Amino acid sequence: xxxxxxxxxxxxxxxxxxxxxxxxxxxxxxxxxxxxxxxxxxxxxxxxxxxxxxxxxxxxxxxxxxxxxxxxxxxxxxxxxxxxxxxxxxxxxxxxxxxxxxxxxxxxxxxxxxxxxxxxxxxxxxxxxxxxxxxxxxxxxxxxxxxxxxxxxxxxxxxxxxxxxxxxxxxxxxxxxxxxxxxxxxxxxxxxxxxxxxxxxxxxxxxxxxxxxxxxxxxxxxxxxxxxxxxxxxxxxxxxxxxxxxxxxxxxxxxxxxxxxxxxxxxxxxxxxxxxxxxxxxxxxxxxxxxxxxxxxxxxxxxxxxxxxxxxxxxxxxxxxxxxxxxxxxxxxxxxxxxxxxxxxxxxxxxxxxxxxxxxxxxxxxxxxxxxxxxxxxxxxxxxxxxxxxxxxxxxxx
Ligand SMILES: *Cc1c(COP(=O)(O)O)cnc(C)c1O
Numbered sequence: 001x002x003x004x005x006x007x008x009x010x011x012x013x014x015x016x017x018x019x020x021x022x023x024x025x026x027x028x029x030x031x032x033x034x035x036x037x038x039x040x041x042x043x044x045x046x047x048x049x050x051x052x053x054x055x056x057x058x059x060x061x062x063x064x065x066x067x068x069x070x071x072x073x074x075x076x077x078x079x080x081x082x083x084x085x086x087x088x089x090x091x092x093x094x095x096x097x098x099x100x101x102x103x104x105x106x107x108x109x110x111x112x113x114x115x116x117x118x119x120x121x122x123x124x125x126x127x128x129x130x131x132x133x134x135x136x137x138x139x140x141x142x143x144x145x146x147x148x149x150x151x152x153x154x155x156x157x158x159x160x161x162x163x164x165x166x167x168x169x170x171x172x173x174x175x176x177x178x179x180x181x182x183x184x185x186x187x188x189x190x191x192x193x194x195x196x197x198x199x200x201x202x203x204x205x206x207x208x209x210x211x212x213x214x215x216x217x218x219x220x221x222x223x224x225x226x227x228x229x230x231x232x233x234x235x236x237x238x239x240x241x242x243x244x245x246x247x248x249x250x251x252x253x254x255x256x257x258x259x260x261x262x263x264x265x266x267x268x269x270x271x272x273x274x275x276x277x278x279x280x281x282x283x284x285x286x287x288x289x290x291x292x293x294x295x296x297x298x299x300x301x302x303x304x305x306x307x308x309x310x311x312x313x314x315x316x317x318x319x320x321x322x323x324x325x326x327x328x329x330x331x332x333x334x335x336x337x338x339x340x341x342x343x344x345x346x347x348x349x350x351x352x353x354x355x356x357x358x359x360x361x362x363x364x365x366x367x368x369x370x371x372x373x374x375x376x377x378x379x380x381x382x383x384x385x386x387x388x389x390x391x392x393x394x395x396x397x398x
Contacts, residue, residue, distance in 0.1 A: 013079060013194065013195060013263060014263045016075070016078045016079055017075070017079060017195075017259045017260055017261075017262050017263060018260045020074060020075045020078035020079070021070075021071045021072070021073070021074030021075035021076075021077075021078060021256070022071050022075075022256075023067075023071070032068070032071050032253065032256050032257075033067075033068065034068050034249050034250060034253045035062075035066055035067045035068045035249050036249050036250065037062060037066075037249075038061065038062050039060070039061050039062065040058070040059040040060060040061070062246065062249065063241060063244055063246050064241045064246075066246075066249050066252070067249075068249035068250075068252045068253050068256075069087050069246070069247050069248075069249055069252040071252070071256055072085075072087055072225075072247070072252040072253075072255050072256045072259075073085040073086065073087050073225070073252075075256055075259055076194075076209070076211075076215070076225055076227060076255075076259065077227055079194040079195075079259065079262075080189075080194045080198060080199075080200055080207050080227040081194075081198055081200050081201050082200050082207065082227035082228050082229070082233075083228070083229050083230045083233070084227070084228065084229070084230050084233040084234075084237075085225050085226065085227045085233070086225065086226050086233055086236045086237045086240055087211075087223065087224070087225045087246070087247035087252060087255075088223065088224040088225060088226065088240055088245050088246070088247055089222070089223060089224065089245045089246060089247055089248070090210065090212065090222050090223060090224045090245070091116075091188075091190065091208065091209060091210025091211070091212060091213075091223075091224035092118050092119070092122060092210075092224070093224050093240075093245035094208050094209060094210070094224035094225055094226045095119055095122060095188075095208055095224075096122060096126075096245065097226065097236050097239040097240050097243070097245060098186060098206060098208065098226050098236055099122075099127060099132065099155070100239045100243070101232070101235035101236040101238065101239045102154065102155065102184065102232060102235060102236075103127075103132050103154050103155060104131075104132070105130055105131030105132065106131055106132075106152060107132050107152055107153075107154040107155075108132070108133050108134070108135065108150055108152045108153045108154065108155075109123060109127070109132065109133070109134040109135070109153070109154070109155045109156075109157055110134070110135050110136075110137060110145060110148045110149055110153055110155075110156050110157070110183075111123060111134050111135070111136055111137075111156070111157040111158065112136065112137060112138070112139035112157070112158040112159060112160075112162065112169065113136040113137060113138060113139065113366075113367060114139050114159065114162035114163065114165065114167060114367060115136075115157075115159055115188075116159065116163070116188070116190075117355055117356070117358070119157075119159075119188070120136075135148045139158060139159075139160065139162050139167045139168075139169045140167050140168060140169050140170075140298075140299060142169075142170065142173055142174065142177065145174060145177055146177055149177070149181045149183065153181060153183050154183055154184065155183055155184050155185075155186060156174060156177070156178045156183055156184070156185045156186070157185075157186045157188070158171075158174065158185075158186075158187055158188070159187070159188040159190070159191065160187065160191075160197075161191055161192070161292050161303065161307075161310070161311060161313075163191065163313055163341075163355075163375070164290065164313060164314070164315035164351050164355075164369075164373065164375035165290045165315050165367075165368050166290045166291050166292045166297065166310075166311075166313070166314060166315065167292075167299065168292055168299040168302050168303045168306075168307075170302055170306070171185075171187060171197075171199050171202040171203065171204055171306055172202045172203050172306070174204075175202065175203030175204055175205075176203065178205070179203075184205040184206060184232070185199075185203070185204045185205050185206070186204065186205065186206040186207070186208055187199035187204045187206070187207055187208070188207075188208045188209075188210075189207045189208065189209060190208075190209060190210045190213045190214070190342065191213075191214075191311045191313055191341075192266075192307060192309070192311050193209075193214045193215060193262060193266060194207075194262075195214075195262050195263045195266040195267075195308075195309070196266055196270070196307050196308050196309040196310075196311060197306060197307045197308070200227065200228065202306060205228055205229065205232065206226060206227070206228040206232060207226070207227040207228065208224070208225075208226055209224055209225040209226075209227070210223075210224050210342075211223040211224055211225055211251075211255045211258075212224070212342065213341060213342025213343075214262070214265070214266065214269070214342040215255050215258050215259060215262065215342075216254055216255055216258040216342075217258045217261065217262070217265050217342065217343070217344060218258065218343060218344050219340065219342075219343035219344070219345065220254055221250075221251040221254045221255065222251070223247050223248075223251045223252070223255055224247075225247075265344070265380065266309060266311075266312075267309065268380050269311070269312035269378060269379070269380065270293070270309040270310055270311065270312060271383075272312065272378045272379070272380065272381075272383050272386060273291065273293065273310065273311065273312040273313075273314055273378040274291075274293045274310065275383050275387075276314065276376065276378055276383070276386060276387065276390075277289050277291035277293060277294055277314050277316075278294070279387055280314075280316045280390075281294065283391075283394055284398060285318055285319055285320075285324075285394045285395070285397040285398055286316050286317070286318055286319070286394065287317045287318065287319050287372065288316065288317040289314065289315070289316045289317075290314060290315035290316065290317075291310060291314040291315075292307070292310045292311075293309075293310030312341075312377060312378040312379075313341055313375065313376075313377050313378075314375070314376055314378065315351070315373055315374065315375050315376075316373070316374055316376075317370050317372045317373050317374075318372045318374060318394070318397065319372065319397070320372060320397060321370075321371040321372045322350070322352065322353070322371040322372065324372055324397050325350050325352075325371065325372045325373065325374050326350060327393055327396065327397070328374060328390065328393035328394055328397070329348055329349075329350055329374065329393070330393070331392045331393030331396060332348060332389045332390065332392070332393065333389060333392075334346070334381065334385060334386075334389045335347065335348040335376070335386070335389050335390070336348070337349065339354050339355045340377070341377030342377065343377070343379055344379050344380040344381075345379045345381070346376060346377065346378055346379035346381055346386050346389075347376070347377045347379070348374060348375070348376050348390075349374070349375050350373070350374060350375075351369050351373055351374075351375050352364060352369050352370070352371055352373060355375070356369045376390070
């Protein structure tokens with residue numbers, strides 16, 4: 001066995017993404033193998049007894065552990081700088097398992113208002129039913145976070161930068177607020193990935209991933225992960241093992257392969273997004289561009305401090321409201337009209353009637369989701385082709 005996991009070697013992220021976490025079998029394979037098996041066998045009754053009791057390490061059943069899933073977990077833990085990672089069947093399963101593991105009836109969550117839609121439904125509809133209540137605050141307003149905390153608050157939960165307006169919260173300051181109030185801080189790091197932001201290094205306790213997005217990066221598989229300290233992750237592991245939202249070995253293999261090109265892809269995504277944001281800002285049909293990589297973004301300095309890139313999700317407001325926004329979307333021939341993101345293929349959506357469509361008019365206004373707002377998750381096609389596809393509809397508005 002040749003164990004190539006060794007974050008202690010001080011390897012750079014690019015190296016860890018390619019080398020960390022793979023324990024070669026006696027076959028001496030170069031590429032990471034897939035173990036498509038539900039269960040594992042033992043050499044003797046005594047060995048089976050020891051493994052079932054947990055006295056001896058080793059695989060028992062793939063709902064508990066699987067070597068392919070474990071490779072992905074160890075690699076992602078190394079990239080985020082966490083002690084341990086637990087993979088899950090989706091990003092939502094990662095959030096579900098984390099909260100089920102660490103909170104109980106009577107506990108409270110304080111979360112940013114601008115969260116992924118299903119996360120809000122999970123918090124309100126399902127955790128609410130279990131007696132876990134959530135209060136929402138403005139993402140970047142630290143005093144609002146502080147004010148929403150009560151003695152029952154156990155978890156602070158944020159996505160930064162936000163979708164689709166690219167707002168940013170100071171993770172180190174939020175971690176300080178959480179810890180001063182005996183609460184944990186979880187950051188959903190989907191939009192930036194460890195290639196651009198490492199929340200644990202800034203003081204967060206838990207990182208949540210939808211691996212479906214940039215970790216895979218090619219829109220092929222659904223999965224998720226939680227990364228953090230052994231102490232909390234052992235509890236999360238218990239939930240996944242018992243309740244069953246485990247990751248399939250095949251998807252874990254896809255994600256491990258995805259991680260190998262993560263840095264390269266994120267750099268290229270950011271370059272395309274930055275160029276697009278700057279071009280949109282100069283277009284006369286565009287009223288406003290939301291992207292933390294623009295120098296006039298209100299939290300540009302903070303974004304520069306805690307991120308090594310600005311990601312590839314941007315919002316822009318066209319003049320002329322919903323009709324104008326829809327006409328720009330309908331004029332595209334290449335961009336995919338879909339709410340998904342984190343793919344090599346660029347996607348475009350009208351948040352007001354899709355991802356944020358279930359909000360009331362008042363909620364949309366409070367969240368800054370205007371009728372003319374368009375979100376683009378910038379992919380890796382040639383920049384000129386992405387720009388050309390958007391220029392068709394935008395130029396027609398003039
Ligand atoms: C997609 C997404 C999720 C949910 O992930 P799934 O893999 O779809 O379950 C959670 N948070 C963010 C920010 C996302 O974009």
